[in-house]
Structure formats: C-alpha cells, structure tokens
Amino acid sequence: MSGNGGLRIGIFVFDGAEELDVVGPFEVFAEWGSHSQVRPTVSTFSWDGSGVRLAKGLRILPAHGADDVGPLHVLVYPGGLGTRPLLAEPGHLEWLRQIRRQTPIMASVCTGALPLAAAGLLAGRPATTHHEHYDELTDLDPSVLVDTEARYVDDGDVVTSAGVSAGIDMALHLVERLETTAVARSVRNAIQHPPTALGAPGPGTGPGI
Amino acid sequence: MSGNGGLRIGIFVFDGAEELDVVGPFEVFAEWGSHSQVRPTVSTFSWDGSGVRLAKGLRILPAHGADDVGPLHVLVYPGGLGTRPLLAEPGHLEWLRQIRRQTPIMASVCTGALPLAAAGLLAGRPATTHHEHYDELTDLDPSVLVDTEARYVDDGDVVTSAGVSAGIDMALHLVERLETTAVARSVRNAIQHPPTALGAPGPGTGPGI
Numbered sequence: 001m002s003g004n005g006g007l008r009i010g011i012f013v014f015d016g017a018e019e020l021d022v023v024g025p026f027e028v029f030a031e032w033g034s035h036s037q038v039r040p041t042v043s044t045f046s047w048d049g050s051g052v053r054l055a056k057g058l059r060i061l062p063a064h065g066a067d068d069v070g071p072l073h074v075l076v077y078p079g080g081l082g083t084r085p086l087l088a089e090p091g092h093l094e095w096l097r098q099i100r101r102q103t104p105i106m107a108s109v110c111t112g113a114l115p116l117a118a119a120g121l122l123a124g125r126p127a128t129t130h131h132e133h134y135d136e137l138t139d140l141d142p143s144v145l146v147d148t149e150a151r152y153v154d155d156g157d158v159v160t161s162a163g164v165s166a167g168i169d170m171a172l173h174l175v176e177r178l179e180t181t182a183v184a185r186s187v188r189n190a191i192q193h194p195p196t197a198l199g200a201p202g203p204g205t206g207p208g209i
Numbered sequence: 210m211s212g213n214g215g216l217r218i219g220i221f222v223f224d225g226a227e228e229l230d231v232v233g234p235f236e237v238f239a240e241w242g243s244h245s246q247v248r249p250t251v252s253t254f255s256w257d258g259s260g261v262r263l264a265k266g267l268r269i270l271p272a273h274g275a276d277d278v279g280p281l282h283v284l285v286y287p288g289g290l291g292t293r294p295l296l297a298e299p300g301h302l303e304w305l306r307q308i309r310r311q312t313p314i315m316a317s318v319c320t321g322a323l324p325l326a327a328a329g330l331l332a333g334r335p336a337t338t339h340h341e342h343y344d345e346l347t348d349l350d351p352s353v354l355v356d357t358e359a360r361y362v363d364d365g366d367v368v369t370s371a372g373v374s375a376g377i378d379m380a381l382h383l384v385e386r387l388e389t390t391a392v393a394r395s396v397r398n399a400i401q402h403p404p405t406a407l408g409a410p411g412p413g414t415g416p417g418i
Contacts, residue, residue, distance in 0.1 A: 019239070020400065023232035023267070027373065030228070030265035044267065051270065056239035058232070058253065061260065061268040110401075131401060151403075163401035164236065168374065191229065192319075192340060192372035194360075 006039025007178065010072040013044045013062050016082020018055045020164050021109040025076050027191060028171035035186040038179055045069040055080040066095070074174065075103045079110025079130060079163070087118035087140070096121065107159040107174065109167035117141040121158060128153045130163030168193060215248025216387065219281040222253045222271050225291020227264045229373050230318040234285050236400060237380035244395040247388055254278040264289040275304070283383065284312045287376070288319025288339060296327035296349070305330065316368040316383065318376035326350040330367060337362045339372030377402060 009029050013022055022044070029042035046052050049065025064070075086092050096119040100106055108116050113129040116122050117140040126145040129137050134146050147153050152161040152170035154177070161170035172193065176184035218238050222231055231253070238251035255261050258274025273279075295301050305328040309315055317325050322338040325331050326349040335354040338346045343355050356362050361370040361379035363386070370379035381402065385393035 018236075019232050020236035023228050026267060027227075027229035027265070056236070057272070058235060059270040059272075061270065063266070063268075163399075165377065165400050165402040190372075191374050193374040 006041055007073045008071065009040060009042040009074040009076065010064075010069050011042065011044045011076040011078065012066075013046050013052050013054070013060060013078070014082050014086060015052050016055045016080050016085075017052065017078045018080030018110060018164060019058050021078030021080060021112065021167050022054065022060075024165060024168040025078075025107075025109060025171040028168055028175065028187060031187050031190050032175050032179075032183070035183050035190070036179055040178075043069065055082060072099075072103050074105040074107055074178075075099060076167075076171075077106070077108045077112035077116060078167070079108070079112040079114070083111050083114050087115040093119040105157055105159060105174070107161070107170065109161050109170065110163045111136070113137055113160045114140060116158070116160070117144055122160070125155050125158060126153050127155065127158070127160040128162050129160065132163075215250055216282045217280065218249060218251040218283040218285065219273075219278050220251065220253045220285040220287065221275075222255050222261050222263070222269060222287070223291050223295060224261050225264045225289050225294075226261065226287045227289030227319060227373060228267050230287030230289060230321065230376050231263065231269075233374060233377040234287075234316075234318060234380040237377055237384065237396060240396050240399050241384050241388075241392070244392050244399070245388055246392075249387075252278065264291060281308075281312050283314040283316060283387075284308060285376075285380075286315070286317045286321035286325060288317070288321040288323070288372070292320050292323050296324040302328040314366055314368060314383070316370070316379065318370050318379065319372045320345070322346055322369045323349060325367070325369070326353055331369070334364050334367060335362050336364070336367070336369040337371050338369065341372075 011026055032040050044062040045064035046062040047066050051061045053059050100121055110130045111133050113127055117137055122144045123141055124143045126147050128147045128150050137144055137146055151166045161167050172184050172188055175187055220235055241249050253271040254273035255271040256275050260270045262268050309330055319339045320342050322336055326346055331353045333352045335356050337356045337359050346353055346355055360375045370376050381393050381397055384396055
C-alpha cells in the first residue's frame, strides 16, 4: 500500500487546525517508526498541498495534497476552529465519505469529530470530542453516543479523542492496538509521556498501556 | 517590551528540533493568551528567519529570525538531534550567552539543555534533560546537578524540562509561576491536559497545578 510496504498514516491539516491536535499524534506516530516491525510512516497533507496557518498562528508546510497523499491505513482529522468552515462544505463532506470507504481507520482529535459527524460517519456510534463541544457534536448528529468520560473512544474503524492533548493518548493507544503493548510502551518512554496521563480508555479498548 | 506591552515568549526553532518539544509549549503559551491578564504572546523564530525541517520531517515557517524577534521575557530552547551541530558552534554559544544576559527566563525542553550546558549556562545549577541523555549533559559540563526524578526543574532564571512531552508540563508550570494557579488550571483545562500528567516538580517550584 506504500513505498516501503508499511502502515501509512496521514494527518489532514488545514487553516485553523489546532497546533497540538496535529503535532501530538504526529510525534507519537513518527517515533513509532523507530520502534516498529510494521514500518509505519506518518505524513501531513492539506487539501491542495499548500502551506496552512494553524489555529494559533503556527505555519506549516504539509508533505502532500489530498490528491497525492495516496491510500492510507489511518487518517487523522485534527480539531480547531478551522473545522467549522469545513463541516459546512458539502464537497468536503462527500470527500470524507469517499475516503472513509477506502481507509481502514478514521481517527479524530478534539473537534475533528465535528466534520466526521457532519459527514454522517458517527451516526449511531460512540464518540467523543473536546469537553466544551459535546452539544455541538449532538447538534450535528443527535444519534452520536457521546462519551463524556473517555479520553478516547475506539469503535473499531472510527476512533475519536477528547480535546487537544488527548490526541497523544489516542495515538499511543493506536500503536498498542496496531502493534503491541510493548512497542507502545517504548514509544511512550521515548517521548517521556507519563503513564498516568493515559486516562480512562473508551469502550472497545484494551488495558491502558 | 512588546507591541502590546505584554509578556513575550520566543521559541527558537532549527533543523532537527523535535516536533513536540516545539509545539507542546507553543500550544500552552498560545492558549494562555486567551485566559490571561498579562497579555502573553508566543512566537517561533529561527536563526535566519527561514523555514526549518524538524527532527521527524515536519516543516514549519517561523514568524521571525533571531535578528528581528526582539526582546523576550522567556526564551524556549527545544531539544532534538538538531541540537548537536548547534552546541558545537562557538558563535551560537556566544549568542546564547548574550541572549541570556538580556532574557529573564531561559527554558529548555528535552535535549535543549545540551546547548545551554555547552554555553556554560547550567554551571553548578540543578537541571534536567531527556532521560536517555543525562550523561551527555554531564559530559558537557560536569558541574551540572542533574535531577533524574523531576519532570522539570525551575531554578529561577533557568528552567529545564525532561524529554519531549514534559515541555507541556513545564510550560503550564511557567504559566502558574508568571500568572496564577487559577489561570494555569484554565489553560490546562482548555487543552484537556490531565492533572496527573504534571508529575513531580523540581526544586524551587510551587505546588503542582
């Protein structure tokens, strides 16, 4: 599926995406590459491949555009105020539904759950988002089963996390699920993320690492 | 000291700086701006103002160069493999010593402590770094009092943190110290950083938030 045959992760970036929503999972997945037998690679991509200005002003240049990022095993959708214009764009939601059909795992951080809900991808499913935005999620789709306790919710092919720094814990959980607890522990150790920060996992998750 | 008279924080970025070392503190300090009476602003700057490629491939465009970032109240020096060429450059170390004389707080994340040590700024002082690099720190300056337990060490005008994600906790500690515990709690709540992640503070620190 990729150049090196390994597991491919793409993080979608856009104007107004929250900085740590993007970089927390990026750090975890990139570090994973140094500890792994499944040869994961992580890259960022924006809609048209051009640079973006994140929610608090950090400017980044993504590696790809949506047209050339290629097939992914995991797509990470970050949150931030920049999600609001996107969830109101029918063309963007159709793109999300199309990507969803060919991507084994769709993952969101923080209010990244909102565009997934607007696209109908969370209908009738357990999910979470930033703790100040639960109502916004159910306004978009009242059938979403909002988990207000979990730091992340793993519902198999859709994984959502709570706000901002919770994306780090969700990413470590995915490393555990997609490889092993031992590898996830190595990654956590390398980035000195405290075990106590892993919080309560959502339904469908294994023991915390 | 700045355009809005507020507290100015600069994060030095360079090729090979570790992604989360940069963005963890950036997120905390930028969020602080929404909760604060001291009007903090945070910006990134590279040596010459041009874009940098971080340790795991993320490319960012800083807001400034070292020549135009202006006076700072806090300078944050991230870690990453890119610190090694810098700590071997006498001109860079001289710049650090000069900046140190005019900057009230010098803060490092992870192996960002190494260039500070190479510049002589940690001589005889308590400090910490990434847990796999304690020896490298004392090789550079045997007089550094390495704290192998603390998540961050606040020694007044020099504050160092342990590896990667510990920069988030150090930044929250600085918000507490430079404003109030209540404001630091608001920032922590906004980024959903768990209280349990704050870890054991080093000498000279107040109660954990």
